[in-house]
Amino acid sequence: MEKMTEHGNVSIDNPDLHEMIRQRAEEIYIRNGRLAGHDVENWTQAESEILAEATKPRSRAAIVVQVNGVRYIGEYWPESSGGYEPGEIVAGASVSVRLQGDKMFVRRPNGKELETRIVKKIG
Numbered sequence: 001m002e003k004m005t006e007h008g009n010v011s012i013d014n015p016d017l018h019e020m021i022r023q024r025a026e027e028i029y030i031r032n033g034r035l036a037g038h039d040v041e042n043w044t045q046a047e048s049e050i051l052a053e054a055t056k057p058r059s060r061a062a063i064v065v066q067v068n069g070v071r072y073i074g075e076y077w078p079e080s081s082g083g084y085e086p087g088e089i090v091a092g093a094s095v096s097v098r099l100q101g102d103k104m105f106v107r108r109p110n111g112k113e114l115e116t117r118i119v120k121k122i123g
Helices: 015-031 039-055
Strands: 002-005 008-011 061-067 070-076 097-100 103-107 113-122
Touching (some): 015 039
């Protein structure tokens, strides 16, 4: 079954989606002081938030890294980047890079790795 939202049609038969909505409704319940009698309101708000997130167009970002004279362009999803912000790695700075198949892992200044998918190799 699909539900028409302001963001388009979304399948609501997905058990994972139902569980995400349930968890969000519980978070709302707790955040609002565990007030009884607001189950429908909490569920409706949770459903609206989760469906908006599920239908939001995702945009990719890219990072360019040069390794031994070869430039690698790696794409990543900002929402899955562990808080990486463009410019966090200063242009021209030395960084640790690990290449594994079509993946490129760039060591960030905070010690975490930014995982990217190599989309272009130049040189």
